[in-house]
Amino acid sequence: MRGVWTAIITPFTESGELDLNSLKKILKDQVDAGITGVIPCGTTGEAPTLSIDEKKTLIQTCIQELKGSSVQVVAGTGSNQTRETVEFSKWASSVGVQGVLLVTPYYNKPSQAGLEEHFKTVASAIDCEVTLYNVPSRTGVSLTAETISRLSKHPRIRSLKEATGNPVFTSEILDQLSKDGGALDILSGDDASYLSLLSVGAVGIISVASNLFPRAMVSLQKAFDEGNMKKALEIHTKYYPLFRDLFIESNPAPIKAAMASLGWCKAQVRLPLAPLQNQNLRKLESSLSECQIVRGHS
Numbered sequence: 001m002r003g004v005w006t007a008i009i010t011p012f013t014e015s016g017e018l019d020l021n022s023l024k025k026i027l028k029d030q031v032d033a034g035i036t037g038v039i040p041c042g043t044t045g046e047a048p049t050l051s052i053d054e055k056k057t058l059i060q061t062c063i064q065e066l067k068g069s070s071v072q073v074v075a076g077t078g079s080n081q082t083r084e085t086v087e088f089s090k091w092a093s094s095v096g097v098q099g100v101l102l103v104t105p106y107y108n109k110p111s112q113a114g115l116e117e118h119f120k121t122v123a124s125a126i127d128c129e130v131t132l133y134n135v136p137s138r139t140g141v142s143l144t145a146e147t148i149s150r151l152s153k154h155p156r157i158r159s160l161k162e163a164t165g166n167p168v169f170t171s172e173i174l175d176q177l178s179k180d181g182g183a184l185d186i187l188s189g190d191d192a193s194y195l196s197l198l199s200v201g202a203v204g205i206i207s208v209a210s211n212l213f214p215r216a217m218v219s220l221q222k223a224f225d226e227g228n229m230k231k232a233l234e235i236h237t238k239y240y241p242l243f244r245d246l247f248i249e250s251n252p253a254p255i256k257a258a259m260a261s262l263g264w265c266k267a268q269v270r271l272p273l274a275p276l277q278n279q280n281l282r283k284l285e286s287s288l289s290e291c292q293i294v295r296g297h298s
Contacts (some may be wrong), residue, residue, distance in 0.1 A: 001099065001131055001159035001185045002203040003036030004217045005074065006210040007044035009252055010058060011265035018054055020061055022265040026211065027065045029264075033214035036204070037072035038062055039101055043138060044208050044252045047076050049270040052088065063096055074131060078103035082118050086125045099129035101161060101206075106139035112147045123156040130156050135163035135189060145169070145176040152182035161206045163189025167196040174201045192243040195236045198224050208246055212258050213239065213291075213298035241287040248280045257281055258288060262295040 008030075011022035030038055040058045041047045047055065059075045066073060075092040077100045079085050089100045102122055104115060123130045132151065136142035142164065143151075151157050162170055170186055177184055188197040188205040197205075198221075210217040216235055223231040236243075246254045253269050257276045260267035267275055276284065292298075 001037075001074070001129070001187065004204060004210055004214070004221050005037045005039055005187065005206045006030055006035055006214060007042045007206050007208055008038045008040050008062070009211050009256055009259060009265070010040070010045040010050065011256075011259075012268040012270065014266060014268060016268065016270060018057060019265060020057070023058070023061060024065050026259075026264055027062060027071075030210075030214055031066065031069045031071050033210075034218050035071055035210060035214050037074055037098065038066070039074045039076055039206060042076035042101060042133075042206075043103075043135070044211070044255065045076065046252060046270055046273070049273075055088070056091070059092060059097065060095060072098040074099040074101055074129075076101045076103070076133075078105075078133060080105035080108050082121055085118075085122050089122050089126045093126040093128040097128060099131055099158075100126065101131045101133050103133040103135065104139045104141050104143060106141075109141050112144055115141070115143060116147055116150060119151055119157065120154055123154050126156065128156070129158045130154075131159040131161055131187075132157065133161045133163070133189070135161075137163070145172045148173050148184065149176040149180045149182045152177060152180075152184040157184070159185040159187060161187050161189040162197065162202070165190035165193040167193060167200045170197050170202055171200045191246065192240065194243075195220065195224070195232060198232075208251055208255050209239065209243060211255055212242070212246075212262070213293060216298055239291055242291050242293070245280075245284045245287045248284060249276055254280070254284055257284060258293075261285065261288060262293065264295065 011019035075097045077089040186202045188194045191209040220235040
């Protein structure tokens with residue numbers, strides 16, 4: 001699992017229902033931009049507020065709309081219940097996703113042994129690839145480098161979304177994998193540290209910002225892959241104000257406000273999330289102007 005993957009937003013109508021028409025327009029833009037893949041029902045997709053039926057609708061819509069394109073679908077199917085995660089992951093695997101993204105179980109605060117058994121249990125029950133998702137700022141628990149290395153020995157666990165934003169930890173993971181003879185694709189789960197993680201051995205990103213400017217993110221990855229660090233750094237520097245301000249409040253409220261400003265969808269989020277506070281909205285709008293974001297060209 002390499003390249004630029006978009007953690008796709010879930011557009012809502014003003015009444016709070018799924019806005020599939022807006023989603024389809026966003027997906028078309030992702031195809032046109034040359035994105036590697038999309039991930040519905042992750043953190044950016046507001047998965048904790050979605051019903052199982054809504055998640056299934058979103059995943060099936062992505063599969064249907066992207067059929068015939070090169071853009072792949074990896075579904076966010078993780079939860080803090082292993083049985084529920086197994087059942088939902090089996091369903092997603094059966095309908096044709098390329099893989100599933102499994103977050104570390106939140107709230108329970110499992111031990112490393114519990115985390116290892118959770119992921120192995122899910123991976124052993126399905127037929128598609130598994131991407132681990134390490135985001136301790138959201139879940140309250142982090143995988144260790146040693147646990148990640150052991151999990152890499154499972155034939156279906158092939159990649160890791162590393163969202164601590166810490167390139168030192170990425171280096172630690174890669175060092176442990178090397179010592180143990182393991183292999184795993186590591187993707188940044190944090191836009192601001194994307195280039196930093198690439199520089200120490202990551203191979204891509206699962207991005208929030210690529211909802212808004214997918215072409216720039218694809219160009220950054222291409223520049224790095226071609227060894228053009230100057231261009232990669234120029235792109236990072238240009239868009240850094242938005243890498244920062246798209247997290248000015250809890251994701252995905254800022255990215256939805258930004259997408260709404262360009263007419264992609266409503267800024268609607270589901271409680272307990274709330275729309276951006278006015279002062280933060282003004283700051284985000286200033287960064288959008290500074291970065292010269294234009295719909296369909298960024």
